[in-house]
Amino acid sequence: MALVLTEEQSMLRDSARGLISDKAPVSHLRSLRDSKDPTGFSKELWQSFAEMGFAGLLVPEEFGGSGLGYMEAGVVMEEIGRTLMPSPFLATSVVAASALNRGGNAAQKSEFLPRIASGSLLATLAIDEGAKHRPLQTALQAVRAGNGFKLSGAKALVVDGHVADLVIVAARTSGSAGEREGLTLFLVNPKAKGVSIERTIMVDAHNAARIELANVEVNADGVLGEVDQGADLLDGVLDIGRGAIAAEMVGLSDEVFNRTVEYLKNRKQFGKLIGEFQALQHRAAELYVDIEITRAATMKALQALDADVGKAASAVAVAKARAGTTATRAVQEGVQMHGGMGMTDQFDIGFFMKRARVCEELFGDANYHTEQLARARGY
Amino acid sequence: MSETETAELEQFRSETRAWLEANCPPEMRKPATSDADVFWGGRSAKFSSEPQRIWFERMRDKGWTVPDWPREYGGGGLSAAEHKVLRSEMARIGARPPLSSFGIWMLGPALLKYGNEAQKKEHLPKIAAGLIRWCQGYSEPNAGSDLASLQTRAESDGDDFVITGSKIWTSYANYADWIFCLVRTDPTAKKHDGISFILFDMTSKGVTTKPILLISGYSPFCETFFDGVRVPKSHVVGTVNRGWDVAKYLLQHERAMISGMGERGVGRPLGQIAADSVGTDAQGKLDDAMLRGQIAKFDVDEAALAACAERAVDLAKAGQAHPAFSSAMKFYGTELNKRRYEILMSAGGVDALEWESERSKQGARPRAWLRTKANSIEGGTSEVMLGIVAKRILDLPGA
Ligand SMILES: Cc1cc2nc3c(=O)[nH]c(=O)nc-3n(C[C@H](O)[C@H](O)[C@H](O)COP(=O)(O)OP(=O)(O)OC[C@H]3O[C@@H](n4cnc5c(N)ncnc54)[C@H](O)[C@@H]3O)c2cc1C
Ligand SMILES: Cc1cc2nc3c(=O)[nH]c(=O)nc-3n(C[C@H](O)[C@H](O)[C@H](O)COP(=O)(O)OP(=O)(O)OC[C@H]3O[C@@H](n4cnc5c(N)ncnc54)[C@H](O)[C@@H]3O)c2cc1C
Numbered sequence: 001m002a003l004v005l006t007e008e009q010s011m012l013r014d015s016a017r018g019l020i021s022d023k024a025p026v027s028h029l030r031s032l033r034d035s036k037d038p039t040g041f042s043k044e045l046w047q048s049f050a051e052m053g054f055a056g057l058l059v060p061e062e063f064g065g066s067g068l069g070y071m072e073a074g075v076v077m078e079e080i081g082r083t084l085m086p087s088p089f090l091a092t093s094v095v096a097a098s099a100l101n102r103g104g105n106a107a108q109k110s111e112f113l114p115r116i117a118s119g120s121l122l123a124t125l126a127i128d129e130g131a132k133h134r135p136l137q138t139a140l141q142a143v144r145a146g147n148g149f150k151l152s153g154a155k156a157l158v159v160d161g162h163v164a165d166l167v168i169v170a171a172r173t174s175g176s177a178g179e180r181e182g183l184t185l186f187l188v189n190p191k192a193k194g195v196s197i198e199r200t201i202m203v204d205a206h207n208a209a210r211i212e213l214a215n216v217e218v219n220a221d222g223v224l225g226e227v228d229q230g231a232d233l234l235d236g237v238l239d240i241g242r243g244a245i246a247a248e249m250v251g252l253s254d255e256v257f258n259r260t261v262e263y264l265k266n267r268k269q270f271g272k273l274i275g276e277f278q279a280l281q282h283r284a285a286e287l288y289v290d291i292e293i294t295r296a297a298t299m300k301a302l303q304a305l306d307a308d309v310g311k312a313a314s315a316v317a318v319a320k321a322r323a324g325t326t327a328t329r330a331v332q333e334g335v336q337m338h339g340g341m342g343m344t345d346q347f348d349i350g351f352f353m354k355r356a357r358v359c360e361e362l363f364g365d366a367n368y369h370t371e372q373l374a375r376a377r378g379y
Numbered sequence: 380m381s382e383t384e385t386a387e388l389e390q391f392r393s394e395t396r397a398w399l400e401a402n403c404p405p406e407m408r409k410p411a412t413s414d415a416d417v418f419w420g421g422r423s424a425k426f427s428s429e430p431q432r433i434w435f436e437r438m439r440d441k442g443w444t445v446p447d448w449p450r451e452y453g454g455g456g457l458s459a460a461e462h463k464v465l466r467s468e469m470a471r472i473g474a475r476p477p478l479s480s481f482g483i484w485m486l487g488p489a490l491l492k493y494g495n496e497a498q499k500k501e502h503l504p505k506i507a508a509g510l511i512r513w514c515q516g517y518s519e520p521n522a523g524s525d526l527a528s529l530q531t532r533a534e535s536d537g538d539d540f541v542i543t544g545s546k547i548w549t550s551y552a553n554y555a556d557w558i559f560c561l562v563r564t565d566p567t568a569k570k571h572d573g574i575s576f577i578l579f580d581m582t583s584k585g586v587t588t589k590p591i592l593l594i595s596g597y598s599p600f601c602e603t604f605f606d607g608v609r610v611p612k613s614h615v616v617g618t619v620n621r622g623w624d625v626a627k628y629l630l631q632h633e634r635a636m637i638s639g640m641g642e643r644g645v646g647r648p649l650g651q652i653a654a655d656s657v658g659t660d661a662q663g664k665l666d667d668a669m670l671r672g673q674i675a676k677f678d679v680d681e682a683a684l685a686a687c688a689e690r691a692v693d694l695a696k697a698g699q700a701h702p703a704f705s706s707a708m709k710f711y712g713t714e715l716n717k718r719r720y721e722i723l724m725s726a727g728g729v730d731a732l733e734w735e736s737e738r739s740k741q742g743a744r745p746r747a748w749l750r751t752k753a754n755s756i757e758g759g760t761s762e763v764m765l766g767i768v769a770k771r772i773l774d775l776p777g778a
Contacts, residue, residue, distance in 0.1 A: 002463075003690035004697050261773055276777035278766075284775065285768035289707045296690040297683035318682040373682075374675035379650025379665045 003299050009075055012068075016079040019048060024085040026348045032086060033205035039163055040199075040207040041086040047119050054089065056117025058097045063113035065097075070240060070305040074247035074298065081251025084355050086206050088122050090248070091159040095241040096123030099168050102309070103185060103225035103233040112166065112187075123166040125237065126155035126188075126211055133364040135170070135234060136178055140213065142171035142186060148219035149173070151186060154212045157361070161209025162199035164190055169213070173228050183230040187222045188213070204354040236309040239316040242363045243305050246298045246316075246323035249359050253291050253323075253330035256352045260284070260334045267339075280337060287333055294319070294326040314376050317369040324366030327356040391461055395468045402437045404430035408473045413743060414599065417479050421512025422556050435509065438477035445483055445507045448491070452499055453507030459696040481550075482506030482513040484636040486559050489576075489629040493617040502578070514581070515633075516546040516560035516603060517626065524763045526561070527570045527623060531605065533562035533577065540564070540577065540615075542585075542608040548757070552588040552601035555581050559629075565620050576622035576629075579610040595749040596734075596742075633758045634705040638712030639688060649719065650674045653726035670725060677718055684711055703771040710764035713754035720748040 005013065023045055032040060049055045057073055059065020066072075073094050080087055097116050100109060100123075115121035127135055140153025151171055158167065167188045175182030190197060194216040200208050225233045261284060264275030274280060301319035304312035331353035335342035342349050360366065407430050411417045418424070418431055426432040438444055441455060447462045448454025457465060487506055490499055505511040522529040531544025542562055552558070557580055565573030581588075585608040590598040617625045650665055653674060658666040665671040691708055694700040723744060724731050731748075733739035755761040769775045 002693040002697065003686065004693045004699060261775070265774075265776060273776045275775040281769035281773075281775050282762070282765040284773055285707075285765040286710075288768055288773060289711050292704075292707060293680075293683045293687040293711060296687035299690065300686035314682070318679050318686075321679045322683045370672070370675045370679050373678055374650060374664075374671060377648040377650055377678060378663070379648065379654055379659070379671065379674065 001303055003296060003303070005075070009072060012072055013075045013079065015052065016054065016076045017082070019052065020079050020083050020085055023048070024087075025083050026351055029084050029086055029205060029351060030348075040160075041088060041163075045085075046088060049087065049089065049093075050117070050119025055093050055119045056097070056113075057093055058101065059093075059113045059117040060101065063109060064117040065113065066117075069302075070243055071299070071302045073240075073244050074302040077244045077247035078251035078254075081248035081253075081355075082255040084204075084206075084252065084351055088160055088163075090241070090244055091124040091164070092116055092122050094244045095125045095159075095237060096166065096168055098240045099125060099185065099224060099233070099237045102236055103230075107221065108187065108224065121166060122160055122164045123168065124158055124160045124164040125168045125170070125241070126158045126161065127170045127234075127238070127363075128157050129153070129155060131156075133361065133368055135238060136180060136183075136231070138170050138172050138183055139177045140169065140171045142173045142184060142218075144173075145217065146219075148217060148222065149186065151188065151213045151216045151218060154210065156210050157200075158209045158211050159362070160207045161190075161211050162197050163207065166190075167195075167211065168224060169211075170230065170234060175228075180231040182228050183234060184227050185224040185230045185233060186218045187224055188216060188218060192216050192218075202358060204351075204358040206355065206358060208358075232310075235313065238363055239309060239312055240305060242316050242320040242369075243298070243301045243312070245359050245362050246294075246301060246319040249323035249327040249356065250291070250295050250298050252352055252356055252359070253294070253327045256330045256334040256349065257284075257287055257291055259349065260337050263338055263341075274337075283333060284337075287330060290326045290329060294322040297322045314373060317372045317376070320364060321366045321369035321373070324360045324369070328360060328366075331356045388460055388464060392464045392468065395465055396471075399468055399472060399474060402434075403469075403472060403474045404434055406430035407434040407475055407477075409475070410473070411475055412740070413747075414597070418477065418509070419512055419551070419554070420478055420480055420482075420509025421554065422510070423554070424509065424512070434475075435477045439508055442507065444476075444478040444509065445487065448487065448503065448507065452491075452503035453505075454503075459692075463692070478509045480506060480509070480512060481515055481555075481559075482511065485515060485629050485633045486513050488632045489559075489625050490616065492628060493576075493625045497613075498578075498616060511556045512551070512554060514549050514552045514555035514558050514603075516549055516552075516558045518546060518548045520545065520547050524760055526626070527574065529561055529563060529574065531560070531562050532566065533564050533575060533610075535564075535612075536609075538612055539609045540575075540612060542577075542579075542605045542610060544605055546603040546605075548591075548600050549588070549603040550600045550757075552581070552603045553590055557581060558586075558603075559616075561622055561626055564622075568620065571623045573620055574622040574626065575619050576616045576625040577610055578614045578616065579608065583608050583610070585609075593750070594752070595746040597746065597750070630759065631702060631705045634709035634764070635691070637754060637758045638705070638708035638710075649677065649722060649726075652723070656727055656730055670722070673725075674722055677715070677722055680715055681719075684708075684715060688712075701772055703767050706759070706764040706767040707772070709758060710755075710761050710768070713751075714761060716754050717751050720751045724748050 053066040054076055056065030057068050061067040100112050142149040142151045167190050169186045169188045171184055171186055172182050173184040194214040196212045198210045200210055202208050267274050298319045301315040304315035334349050335353055338349055341347050416427055418435055443455045446455040446457045446465050450456040519529050533540040533542045559578050561574055562577055563573050564575040585606040587604045588601040590601050592598045654665055660666050691704055727744055731744045734742035
């Protein structure tokens with residue numbers, strides 16, 4: 001497979017870009033933030049996403065979706081990254097849809113997937129418990145009780161946690177924190193008794209929540225995949241999410257970069273356009289190279305996921321690690337090269353810096369993924 | 380791609396895999412250990428080993444020294460997709476290129492685009508068959524990064540040009556059979572407009588070379604002097620005084636090639652090589668956490684660059700490549716290769732410092748380390764590459 005977009009993928013990009021740049025430029029995020037919008041995204045826009053087939057992009061056609069691949073999901077994520085549009089796309093349409101599609105039984109799939117595709121169900125994955133992403137450290141307890149389980153523990157950084165209709169919770173059914181054995185995924189209704197949800201207002205003004213479970217009952221048909229054997233399913237789903245976030249970060253980096261280069265071509269100091277100074281030219285050129293390399297690595301990862309999710313781990317680790325360092329560099333150079341303007345809230349560039357910081361933590365930062373690659377290579 | 384095309388490509392893949400399995404000697408399935416272990420071809424070429432000869436001849440007979448050149452010029456006539464399959468199948472078993480040459484990497488592509496039919500017929504098959512070895516006469520003592528200020532003169536005399544001047548840093552000039560050379564044919568024109576691209580035999584009367592010793596202790600390049608060398612005008616490639624176009628086009632190919640130097644993705648992972656000297660802890664991790672981190676970061680960047688190199692080829696085939704993109708790749712690839720060798724030196728510790736011993740294969744590692752420092756100089760320096768990106772891709776003012 002060539003590492004270039006196909007004609008269909010380019011058309012998808014154009015239609016996503018058309019909708020997003022028209023309806024959700026950065027000012028859209030700004031107004032949601034300033035009005036302290038309780039939902040944190042536009043429901044109307046999410047309906048448009050559903051009508052265009054984006055909400056069910058990864059949902060198979062038999063369940064009312066578009067049946068497209070991870071490369072296509074990445075194409076949409078990249079456009080989302082360009083305007084920082086707050087959207088349930090990542091948590092619902094990429095992560096939760098993949099978890100249900102890959103791990104669900106027939107009943108679970110037909111119950112949830114069509115509703116994801118129609119835009120009527122929001123879902124999310126609750127995984128992290130501590131300050132850093134450590135999936136195997138999952139300690140939230142699920143003990144057998146009657147026909148099902150009782151779940152107790154706490155989760156942090158649950159994307160869209162306060163608006164989700166379905167929360168997929170990673171829990172420990174046996175073993176202890178750090179072990180692969182003993183992880184199980186559960187479908188939890190956030191309205192169930194014992195669930196408490198605190199919306200956390202984050203630096204990037206995107207949705208996130210802390211969730212606490214106190215003896216929450218989930219019966220046997222709420223188990224996603226096999227009891228104790230959830231690690232493989234989780235790995236795959238997380239890798240899909242990581243590939244998608246890497247694509248968002250490529251879009252974000254590229255947009256910051258374009259805005260910065262524009263600024264270099266317009267701002268004058270010392271009687272010259274600041275873009276004439278070689279000190280800035282070379283840094284801009286290095287950043288360009290960095291972004292292009294990260295873009296290729298991200299496409300490679302998405303292609304690897306499309307070929308075989310189970311064999312994509314190293315390619316995904318490379319992409320997410322690169323996306324982290326590249327986006328961090330892009331937003332820092334973006335602010336720096338805008339001088340005092342870059343520091344103002346009135347100017348959009350700071351929004352990119354904030355979102356990049358959150359994307360970096362989501363599903364493992366650059367250090368985490370660099371470590372994964374070292375382990376995979378046996379040193 | 381249609382289903383039948385895909386099926387044909389799969390067929391090609393399985394045939395290629397089987398052919399490589401049967402024909403690539405095991406000794407040729409690892410990177411060359413030194414320059415002496417690389418086959419460069421040419422009139423005075425010698426094979427350093429029997430497997431090297433076998434591998435070269437088998438690949439040559441299939442046209443696979445230059446797989447994507449047209450068959451009529453000694454190439455393999457492969458399509459872009461087939462060529463990609465061949466490369467990936469060679470990489471899969473770690474097969475090294477059967478023939479390395481400036482003819483393949485640089486002159487060939489320039490001749491295919493700018494050469495006339497007689498020039499293509501004369502030179503391309505000899506490059507493909509490894510019969511003629513070429514060198515590159517671009518740089519001069521006062522024309523390095525500012526190449527277009529070159530002063531070597533070519534004066535018109537009937538059907539000939541008479542060439543006088545000197546070049547420097549001419550790689551392998553003392554081994555090369557022919558040179559592709561930039562000369563000034565119009566000293567009155569603006570500096571980019573009076574240059575021609577010309578080919579001549581290094582045994583021509585008036586050509587002398589003087590090797591220069593590098594910090595690695597090797598002397599792979601020379602000062603090259605031309606004292607009234609007579610060259611037929613028919614040896615000019617492209618139009619007289621328009622040689623800069625040819626020169627720049629060739630540089631794109633040279634830069635793409637240099638960015639790919641270094642044994643990327645083949646052989647043992649760097650972390651395991653380091654483990655030989657540094658050792659591992661109880662969990663099998665490299666017993667030097669900082670070095671391990673450096674290596675892992677390197678591996679991330681190397682894998683990402685490999686994806687980008689693949690994409691650069693795909694973009695070019697799809698007609699979507701920016702012509703200056705090879706400068707971006709050259710910058711990153713060479714800086715990365717320098718990083719690789721800094722890591723190898725650090726990993727090797729004291730053992731990597733031996734310069735003259737059987738044990739150290741005559742200082743192979745430190746010499747290779749020093750050689751990599753030229754990567755970000757030869758073919759245009761890193762600073763010049765960044766300048767090209769700033770100007771031609773980013774369109775920054777005054778760059
Ligand atoms: C939080 C904060 C507090 C401040 N407090 C004060 C204060 O109390 N009093 C006050 O007077 N000012 C204050 N400033 C202003 C500050 O001094 C300026 O922002 C600073 O001098 C940069 O000028 P600029 O913002 O116009 O950026 P510009 O000069 O437009 O610079 C934009 C970019 O171009 C680069 N650049 C400019 N010239 C060159 C060159 N020749 N070569 C290479 N690169 C170049 C810059 O490094 C920068 O990256 C403050 C700014 C901030 C952010
Ligand atoms: C191993 C090796 C093999 C080579 N093989 C060949 C060959 O086969 N044929 C051939 O023709 N040439 C060859 N070269 C020459 C090579 O192309 C030149 O060395 C190179 O172009 C740099 O020129 P220079 O050495 O004159 O350095 P200079 O141009 O003098 O550069 C000195 C320093 O100044 C910097 N600099 C220059 N201009 C700028 C600018 N505008 N902005 C910022 N920084 C700048 C450079 O980046 C460099 O760091 C080879 C060189 C090496 C090291």
